[in-house]
Amino acid sequence: MQARMGLLLFTLCCGVALAAAAGVAEQKDSRTTGDPAEKRMDRYRAVQIRVCLQLAEDEECDTFACLKNMTCDVEDDLNEICLDYMQTATNLDSHGKQFTKDILKCSALGIKSRFSSSNTSCRALQRMLISVQAECYRLHNICPVTETNLEHLVNMIDLHKLLFNAAYVEYVRGLFDCGEKVIAAIRSHLQVQLGPTLEIFRHLWQQSCTRESTTPATVSVDINITDETIQRGNWK
Known part of the structure; x- marks a missing residue:
């Protein structure tokens, strides 16, 4: 349970970063919508993308590569994760x-239709991209695949x-629903990449759970994480 809460906190941190990036994208929309030249360029590129999507194969990564010609940088780079999927598949x-x-086929067809x-x-x-991904992960359950391919996934x-x-x-959200064994494997994998930083996430999560029942003076003392705690890097 603690592992799940810790990972959810980590995902929340990721969500904050992505929300900030989305804010930048929204600002870019607002800057370009009043420029007729930009509008013409957007329409021209959109037609190019539509033609590209029509010609792209439903399997592999051709469909996702078509979106690279957009005038804005979206946060969902499906071409990148598609390439990772293809590379990982050789070991599955x-x-x-x-x-x-x-x-991949579900995502490609979803993008083409929408x-x-x-x-x-x-x-x-x-x-649209978020909706397509969420729907495809609902339709195709990744959990049975983790039983024999957990390390590679x-x-x-x-x-x-x-x-x-x-x-x-x-x-990662799709993997979260696959049980404690999968969550523990993700936690261990992230520990290697994050090291002692995970101890800080764990401590902040504990503080957020107890903040309502703790006086401000006590919180001020509790949030002082010692160097020894950080160096220990153990998430038990």
């Missing part, structure tokens, strides 16, 4: 390979990508 068993094929060349704002595209989680690519957040 037959069940894992089939899941990879299904999840992409609109008349609405290419960063916010609209971001909402967990190794797909990279801290930098998790912070700056929302597609990996959706991926």
